[in-house]
Amino acid sequence: MAEKVLMKGNEAIAEAAIRAGCRHYFGYPITPQTELAAYMAKRMPKIGGVFLQAESEVSAINMVYGVAGTGLRVMTSSSSPGVSLKQEGISYIAGADLPALIVNVQRGGPGLGGIQPSQSDYFQATKGGGHGDYHLIVLAPASVQEMADLTATAFDLADKYRMPTMILADGTMGQMMEPVVLPEPYEAKSEKPWAVTGTKCEREHNIINSLYLVPEELEKVNFARFEKYKTIEENEVMYEEYMMDDAEYCIVAFGIAARVSKNAINAARAKGIKVGLIRPITLWPFPKDVINKAADKVKAFISVELSMGQMIEDVKLAQECKKPVYLCNRAGGMIPEPEEIIAKLEELEGGND
């Protein structure tokens, strides 16, 4: 078996990206994702890759757009305020149907906010973020191992569906070290006849573009893209269930919030409260079906989030408000304690008696 190494989440993403064949990285410094850029700066020149510190996040994402047009694997990473700046480029990448990976190691907001962990970019990540009708495939790792594994998945999905993917992590996931078995290096093989590589005067010129001045054409492109999104919703949903078999309450949480929730669940079960967890691994596509099914057997849902309550809307929609959904949250860089979740559960339990 491959060796377990201790790595920070940020570094695990970087190394996994390299092993997935990514040789182009563009970024701009921002806490708490710095280790990712630093790792790339160290490694890329030694393996014939490109690390470039751009003049801004805006430039970085447009450099990504340039490389993505050539069909090569490319990524950028940032944290919340920087990801806001990248939204223009992300919209163009989505509009031009290009594969690319964007990593957001979230911190508290809005505005300059803080530098402590947060999940308050959920809406931005899952509902589009930039202008226009589009989605990213959004992956939410909850361990350093997943930071590595989902990076490869993100690149593969980006190529498979010709669209940008995002890893939505947070400060704790980026900064913490855990043992990780790094995925084996592999060579991604996918035909990209659409890429700009020079015509060699042997074919028609390829154009990477998102401009359609004829509304009928633009509508057609949008409808076709949403057909693709439908396929993704049918085939690419990922989630983890924890102690859901006999659960009367269902916590929905992702990333660090799911980790804290597991502690709370273990402690609550010791007190006789039957509670389980559904942890979305893909935030888009959101695991609607499993939540909808759970609604038929649990009394209530609790959405545990490091935000003022964003994913909670999707939890309500997923099960068409069949069961109540309560929020247990901290914001601004604070992380809920397991005790806060248990208190919420006890409150519900009391209300039901």
Add this chain to the structure above:
Amino acid sequence: MATNNILIAGFGGQGVLFAGKFLAYKGLLEEKEISWLPSYGPEMRGGTANCSVIISDTPVGSPIVSTPDVLMVMNLPSLDKYEAAAAKGAKVFVDSTLITRKLVRDDVDAYYIPATQMAKDLGIPTLANMIMVGKVIKEAGVVSFDNMVDSLKKVVSAKRAELLELNLKAIEAGYNYIG
């Protein structure tokens, strides 16, 4: 089935994060489940730093240690901040060179180690952190006291191999300290 929730705190530059990393690696080499989570912020030196280390026989849930059962503090602000947070029956390790007060709580086990002074006397003034670690290993048994070099090699840069011996010396001094 044991889970050790360790919190290490002090000034930036005291090697607080390094001490945590060493324990984490030691746990990893003993095939335990582990996590290491640092505080991070704008202060690179002189500010307060801490890290949560969990060494466990079962998969680690939250990596955040808010109720430590092993607390190692290397400055007064850290003791002031975390003493109340320690679990009942926790083992609390205090660098008594830098922290002159005693613990207020009597429901925890306190260990006072003049680590900074010892480090100075041993000619390894930057390794008070590892003297503390030695004592933590002795009293809390979070990891075993063997094959230290293997995990030291994981955290000490290969270019600074001379530091391996010095770190070992510090850990042993702490381990053997009786006070």
Add this chain to the structure above:
Amino acid sequence: MAVVFEKTKALTDAPLHYCPGCTHGIIHRLVAEAIDELGVLGKTIGVAPVGCSVMAYNYFACDMVEAAHGRAPAVATGLKRALPENVIFTYQGDGDLASIGMAETVHAATRNENITVIFVNNAIYGMTGGQMAPTSLPGQVTQTSPYGRDVKTVGFPIRVSEMLSALDGPEYIERVAVNNVKNVKAAKKAIKKAFENQINGKGFSLIEVVSSCPTNWGMTPKKALEWIDTNMIPYYPLGVYKDRSAVKEEK
């Protein structure tokens, strides 16, 4: 019979959408001729801007990428870093390059990014209907400076070639015009050199082309070409502003 005129291979058959009398057509042609003559059509990738030349991707026969407003040098950087053996150029107007995209321009230049930038300066935002540009002249009447550009409140025009030539990074900066045959010939030479520099690995070359916008200047095409001589060139003198290789040779 001797062939005296041929269509360039580097342009497609798509009819240009530019206004009558607009000089974009000439500049497209000059770029295309340079690509043809250097025999690099098959490995050239162009980056189109946002502005009047937004649809340049339909006109150049090489592979093309449409960039967001102002970001062409960053997109070109990505392309060049991914495909260093290919020839990458951007084609940008004054709003795109000197206003919203100034950071991208300056930093691509200072990195001496090995790309070719064609910068069309006609002192106005054409596509959106004639607003004040970063290069609009003092006193110039536009839709958003209806009383003339007042330098006291909106500042002075930016002389891009002079500014960039103050950097250590770029290889070659020249300002040309396309308002008469002599100037067009000089412009062709400069544009070709900017591509040659890239092929020879010399680095960032930018050609500022002083151009006209009869529609938004509110002039006949002929009058607009004259206005280049009387108003534009006095503010934007033509010439080579930086040529690092030439300086080295002199030494």
